[in-house]
Amino acid sequence: MTVARLCRTCLLIVLGASLVACSGSGKRIESPAATAIDRNAPSIRPTLEDGAPSYLMDVSGIPDAVPTPHDGAYKATPYTLMGVRYEPLQDGRNYREEGIASWYGTKFHGQLTANGEVYDLYAMTAAHKTLPLPSYVKVTNLENNREVIVRVNDRGPFYSERIIDLSYAAAQRLGFADKGTARVLVEGIDPVAWQQENNRDRQLVDAALDNVPASNGELYLQLGAFSNSQAAEQLRQRVQAMVSASVSVSPVQLQRQTLHRVRVGPVASEAEAVRLMDRLRLADLGSPTLIRAN
Structure with a gap:
């Protein structure tokens, strides 16, 4: 996952303030796991290498993201990364694609996402190359039929064969955090x-x-x-x-x-x-x- 994480860092550096400026309020979106997290657990610090937190919390009680109508500007402007130009969708409600999902964790915990929010590895969020930010999608692990709803608020993954990068909690809920990747179905959601x-x-x-x-x-x-x-x-x-x-x-x-x-x-x-x-x-x-x- 290191190359993908480096790509994400490059994207944030290149796009920088423009991404944050177009993200709406720019306020932190509190994790929906706030009431589920063990308050006595050690705090999570960013790491040089990506991976799972050293304190492995039971994420089964963390609820799905709640699809909420967005009344601000969407981040859907074209961008170029490592010589590749990406054309984000203007509407992700009818999006549907099968492919490989991966996840990202401690290296980016507490850092800003491409949408200007704060990444929380225990929140039900995801990164996608072309869905408008923010979007909501249902992700189904085709290997075990588990499913979650996540809020897409970041860009990535930039491995060509991967279509979505999930938070650590979402990957755990889907049962592939230890494995690293899984074949999934991603379906856009109309919040209304x-x-x-x-x-x-x-x-x-x-x-x-x-x-x-x-x-x-x-x-x-x-x-x-x-x-x-x-x-x-x-x-x-x-x-x-x-x-x-x-x-x-x-x-x-x-x-x-x-x-x-x-x-x-x-x-x-x-x-x-x-x-x-x-x-x-x-x-x-x-x-x-x-x-x-x-």
Whole structure:
């Protein structure tokens, strides 16, 4: 990753103040991991060589970036680096590309990104050569089907075969930080449409929770109950290939019949339930029921 990092440093030096001047407010964007970080963890200092922090925090609780409509100027001006001219897209909402993702970490932690924000290796952010800054994309690891939403606020990577450079936290969430690279699908997000859809899902979850008796039980999504155990197992396998949460089949005796329930969970939070419900619905897997169970 050293060459790519050097390229990023060159880009910041060459573009310098012009990048910061066009970045909107130029204010620091606080990491969405702020409430998840262990406050007793050692502080992270920039290093000469890039890599993971010496204190390896559990990043599973760090939430995705939240797509937010941008009311300022976008950074989408052409630039030249190492003899190559790049023509950024003016609109990244319909962007879709498969390719190799890499990540960057301690060498750039605390430094300004091309968008004039402060890079935080524990934030859900990314670098891209041609998407307008800022943009939001969903990144899916095609090797394990894990996915994250990140805010694109930097330029890179400048290896020709790599299409996106993720933060350390995003790479960890996708399960390839130790490996270094992974084949991914990158899809642009329309923040306005995303928020409308998310609000609708939020209402669905709220309505579902209104019908769930209050208890200390954990949240699950129930996908169905089948008299045929093979049908239940087929659905379990199909859903498990799509989500990182556990998917299980459990038999339950109802009068003279045995039904095989297919459940996802326990689900970590109501926000996670929203994402799962939306994804399962889009995959034509029905409308899961939100339940509490011990």
